[in-house]
Amino acid sequence: MNIIVQKYGGTSVGSIERIENVAKRIIRQKKRGDSLVIVVSAMSGETNRLISLAHEIAECPDPLHYDMLFAAGEQVSIALLAIALIKKGIEARAFLGYQVHIVTDRTYKKARIKLIEKSKIIKELEAGSVVIVAGCQGVDEEGNITTLGRGGSDTTAIALAAALNAMDCEIYTDVDGVYTSDPRIVLTARKIDKLTFDEMLEMASLGAKVLQIRSCELAKKYCVPLRVRSSFNNTKGTYIGEEVKKMEERVISAVCIDKDQARFTLLGLPFKPNIMKEIFGPLSERSIVIDMIVQNPPMGNKINLSFTVSKSDYHETKKILKKLKSRYSDSAITDEQKIAKISVVGVGMVSQSGVAHTMFDILGKHNIPIKMISTSEIKISCIVDLAQADAAANALHTGFGLDNKRT
Numbered sequence: 001m002n003i004i005v006q007k008y009g010g011t012s013v014g015s016i017e018r019i020e021n022v023a024k025r026i027i028r029q030k031k032r033g034d035s036l037v038i039v040v041s042a043m044s045g046e047t048n049r050l051i052s053l054a055h056e057i058a059e060c061p062d063p064l065h066y067d068m069l070f071a072a073g074e075q076v077s078i079a080l081l082a083i084a085l086i087k088k089g090i091e092a093r094a095f096l097g098y099q100v101h102i103v104t105d106r107t108y109k110k111a112r113i114k115l116i117e118k119s120k121i122i123k124e125l126e127a128g129s130v131v132i133v134a135g136c137q138g139v140d141e142e143g144n145i146t147t148l149g150r151g152g153s154d155t156t157a158i159a160l161a162a163a164l165n166a167m168d169c170e171i172y173t174d175v176d177g178v179y180t181s182d183p184r185i186v187l188t189a190r191k192i193d194k195l196t197f198d199e200m201l202e203m204a205s206l207g208a209k210v211l212q213i214r215s216c217e218l219a220k221k222y223c224v225p226l227r228v229r230s231s232f233n234n235t236k237g238t239y240i241g242e243e244v245k246k247m248e249e250r251v252i253s254a255v256c257i258d259k260d261q262a263r264f265t266l267l268g269l270p271f272k273p274n275i276m277k278e279i280f281g282p283l284s285e286r287s288i289v290i291d292m293i294v295q296n297p298p299m300g301n302k303i304n305l306s307f308t309v310s311k312s313d314y315h316e317t318k319k320i321l322k323k324l325k326s327r328y329s330d331s332a333i334t335d336e337q338k339i340a341k342i343s344v345v346g347v348g349m350v351s352q353s354g355v356a357h358t359m360f361d362i363l364g365k366h367n368i369p370i371k372m373i374s375t376s377e378i379k380i381s382c383i384v385d386l387a388q389a390d391a392a393a394n395a396l397h398t399g400f401g402l403d404n405k406r407t
Contacts, residue, residue, distance in 0.1 A: 001125055003166040007039040007135065007157035011174040012231035013077045014044030022231060023084040026130060030090060035125040037164065039135045039157040040081055042073025063108035067147045074134035082132050091129040097137035104138035104146045110287050111138060111146035116163040133160065151212035158215045162222035169224050171211065176230035177238035178210050180402045181255040185390050188403040192238050192253060196347055199253050200240045202379045206343040207258025251348035252400040257393045258341040259386060262314040264321060265306040267332040271298040282320045288313045292374045306372060311337060340389035343381040344396060356380050362399040368392050
């Protein structure tokens with residue numbers, strides 16, 4: 001079988017009319033002879049509505065039942081799409097995560113897939129049906145519903161593509177591909193024709209909202225070729241795959257903006273071997289992802305340390321750090337939420353020098369102070385004031401020639 005996995009986001013199935021349009025697109029693909037597995041998100045706005053209901057009742061809803069509620073949105077959308085296809089004469093079968101048996105760990109709200117039992121899917125595909133799977137959900141080994149976190153439908157699609165050895169995985173959304181920057185902020189941003197897995201992984205981790213970072217990790221690990229496309233037109237979108245020569249010729253591919261950042265600074269901590277474990281151990285236990293870390297050289301027997309987390313983890317992080325401070329009365333903790341991370345990304349940085357100098361020079365000429373810096377082989381990130389984030393992104397996009405660069 002030539003299996004193709006397609007994922008449709010919430011805006012793509014945000015109304016009955018849009019669900020009907022998705023059904024027509026699926027039928028056109030089906031008539032070409034492909035076996036189709038369709039992953040669907042909840043209808044646009046539905047997940048937010050369900051979450052708001054939970055928070056009306058409790059500030060911190062019980063995680064097990066939060067996931068049960070969160071998963072309800074996809075049940076509606078997969079059923080409606082199956083009904084639309086069957087009405088048009090196409091055999092279809094919709095499955096929730098637990099019915100397919102997508103088994104995850106027990107980290108509610110951020111569960112990770114452990115295995116996918118594909119026998120039901122294969123059986124339906126062999127019978128000629130279009131298989132529709134609810135995105136972003138699974139089941140733990142005790143039978144409890146789990147969810148993969150916001151944007152988790154991408155992860156579901158790519159995991160299924162890997163498990164089924166699919167020819168292609170197409171991510172349909174409300175944009176027609178991946179852009180050189182957020183086009184709502186940088187008006188001169190342009191669509192990129194091709195990206196490497198590494199570039200897309202960095203961009204996802206740096207604030208690009210097109211793909212969830214965990215889905216990019218899976219795609220790279222299992223070499224699942226991706227294409228990000230719009231469900232509202234027939235453009236080719238952006239291809240994401242293994243590195244090719246043309247990709248190596250680029251120095252900078254994109255400028256990323258992440259406004260979902262909070263910074264904590266710990267002052268006057270004791271300089272001792274296990275202090276980092278005391279700080280980051282409890283955060284890891286709560287599945288809080290640490291992004292940038294900067295430690296100043298020790299002064300006497302004291303150190304200062306700054307790190308960033310997602311704003312969604314701000315309150316939990318603050319609570320954990322308060323417990324740490326109670327053990328070290330001489331220490332102090334400050335935090336800041338009005339910051340943003342601006343990054344430049346490109347595989348060409350591996351073999352090109354001077355990128356950091358150019359970046360710092362551009363920001364300096366626009367009077368934008370840098371608060372933190374981190375680097376990898378293919379990216380450089382800076383923390384700046386939130387109020388200056390848009391100006392920084394536009395300046396870097398122009399300064400690195402992306403406004404007019406062929407992509």
